[in-house]
Amino acid sequence: TRGLHRAARRRVPFPVVALVGYTNAGKSTLFNALTGATVYAQDQLFATLDPTMRGLRLPSGRRIILSDTVGFISDLPTELIAAFRATLEEVAEADIILHVRDISHPDSAAQRADVEDVLEGMAKGGTIEEDWRRRVIEVQNKADLIGGPAAVPPREGGVVISAMTGDGLPDLLAAIDSRLTEAMETVRYTIPVRDGATLAWLYAHGEVTSRRDGEQDIVVTVRLLPADRARFEMQSGERDPPARESAG
Ligand SMILES: Nc1nc2c(ncn2[C@@H]2O[C@H](COP(=O)(O)OP(=O)(O)O)[C@@H](O)[C@H]2O)c(=O)[nH]1
Ligand SMILES: [Mg+2]
Incomplete structure (x- = not known):
């Protein structure tokens, strides 16, 4: 099924933006927040895609495909290993990777390091390009849960948001637009x-x-x-x- 989805996606001529991050970071909430209002469900192109992918239009007018994934890193029970593999494939084919983080989580810093280690490992293994950092946008989510600014600012080009309240979503869309322009x-x-x-x-x-x-x-x-x-x-x-x- 994954293979069919991938083949269908290759025929869709828009850049793919994949959400990665720890389970519970807020990827699916963000996916719904971004695509809920702007989804063009009647678009035939997307009828062939799986439900974890949806099209949306950026402020510039550009169309992209947003791809939700299962937890990038999680406590991985065995049945999730296949799903984890699917996530790696999504990442490998994405034009832009949104690294969604729960900045209210006590282990937030270690989680970021874990995710970046996995990406670096993929780069060393040849699954993604060496310059993967150019394709990653750090999304510091759940800003509503912390009082005041984030303890550690996001990496360059990153944004602070709340997928739940919608705060920062316009900044995120603009960040995706400008990263695509750079690409x-x-x-x-x-x-x-x-x-x-x-x-x-x-x-x-x-x-x-x-x-x-x-x-x-x-x-x-x-x-x-x-x-x-x-x-x-x-x-x-x-x-x-x-x-x-x-x-x-
Ligand atoms: N307070 C708050 N909760 C959030 C936010 N984003 C997601 N959540 C909650 O975090 C939990 C995990 O979200 P989910 O989108 O399923 O995470 P995923 O595993 O990364 O897809 C859910 O209970 C969400 O309602 C946010 O910005 N603020
Ligand atoms: Mg999810």
């Missing part, structure tokens, strides 16, 4: 002049930073999200692959 890749394509549709697609989905019009071809440099780049190259590959070179 954009600059690529250069050579597109035949007659292929106006392809050019229009690039303008709609990316930021075209330069363009040179020739007699036969147009050379465009464009900033694209990895998910969009993959979609573009897959789609155009079926017709007439554009010549691509990495630019910067």
Whole structure:
């Protein structure tokens, strides 16, 4: 079933944002808080996805898929080991990882270290990239339970929220948006002049930073999200692959 879900997800051309963290950190509460108001249930694309994934729209207008997971680390009874494996797979395929923490928990600091150790272990094992920290946003949850500011501020780019009261959720959405912007890749394509549709697609989905019009071809440099780049190259590959070179 997981394999089918994954195959379905690969056809959905949006960045995937996965929630990880200790059991009870508030992942599912956050998942519901973020997607409850903005879910587009009628969207056919998501009919094939499992219920732990939902689409939502960021303030920029960008669509993402939010993926809830079982506890990343927990007291793992045996039957949970399979579920734990599924979580690792979600993480491996995510564009952004939200590390949800219960900052009211007495072991909060040790829990953070545990989760980061697991991510580092995955990086050493080749399951995720070495620079995984660039993809993680630390989400300090349950701020409503502590009086005053968090004892330890979140890592750079992180946010303090309460999934229960909704405090900080706009900041979190903005943080996801800006992390995705940072993840954009600059690529250069050579597109035949007659292929106006392809050019229009690039303008709609990316930021075209330069363009040179020739007699036969147009050379465009464009900033694209990895998910969009993959979609573009897959789609155009079926017709007439554009010549691509990495630019910067
Ligand atoms: N006070 C408070 N409780 C929260 C908050 N977020 C989640 N919870 C509670 O923490 C418990 C675990 O939440 P859940 O979303 O199931 O955690 P998960 O295991 O990480 O998915 C539930 O009782 C939630 O109601 C929060 O921001 N503030
Ligand atoms: Mg949960």
